[in-house]
């Protein structure tokens with residue numbers, strides 16, 4: 001079965017799906033995106049993803065290409081047409097098509113909407129059971145990573161840096177040695193007393209939906225979560241570490257920059273959080 005994509009009002013075979021060469025997303029990365037997990041044909045945490053999309057769009061003064069209600073119909077249609085049970089939906093909205101000029105077009109453009117699906121299997125069972133390695137590098141992103149912009153070149157280079165170093169992810173480090181986030185994940189450590197630490201929200205990290213859900217689940221389970229900046233040194237000396245994202249869930253980190261974290265195996269707090277998240281994931285509501 002050939003996959004179907006949604007492009008500006010039409011459902012088309014993905015292999016034939018095209019965008020205009022003057023789309024500002026293509027020329028300037030002038031657009032935003034969301035990645036939403038699909039579990040049992042249900043879109044996981046759809047509402048918070050749409051809330052974050054609204055925030056990204058309004059920060060960049062890009063209009064919605066359609067109402068949230070219609071967008072939900074499109075997403076559900078695509079999941080149905082592709083008979084997608086487990087995987088992800090990718091949606092991208094750009095400022096639209098205009099002749100090339102950096103400033104926003106004077107004549108109003110129609111925002112472009114593209115949606116695709118993928119049956120990605122996600123990380124292996126081995127990665128979850130054995131944990132993964134992380135490396136660090138100086139943060140070289142712009143000052144607003146809270147906007148989920150399609151401008152991801154620093155993230156691409158950071159992920160490639162991880163691959164070249166035999167790691168799963170790269171954590172960005174700010175000028176004060178604080179860890180901000182991963183190339184496509186949020187960063188967490190667990191320190192003495194089972195205290196779970198993650199960087200507070202602000203302009204310098206993406207407000208991960210997995211991060212948000214996990215905080216709720218941890219608080220419901222009476223686990224101690226502190227939102228504060230932590231440094232590379234603290235991470236290297238932490239008892240446990242992990243990363244979160246829509247596609248990596250709660251992934252144990254057992255090595256940072258070549259140094260073993262804790263026992264060098266996924267820790268109990270991380271395993272407990274992964275179990276809580278998996279339970280939440282399995283319960284998501286049908287559209």
Ligand SMILES: Cc1ncc(COP(=O)(O)O)c(C=O)c1O
Pocket residue numbers: 035145155181182183184185186205206207208209210211244245246247
């Ligand atoms: C830079 C960055 N931080 C964090 C995340 C995690 O966000 P979420 O949990 O919503 O997938 C992502 C996801 O793509 C990301 O790109």
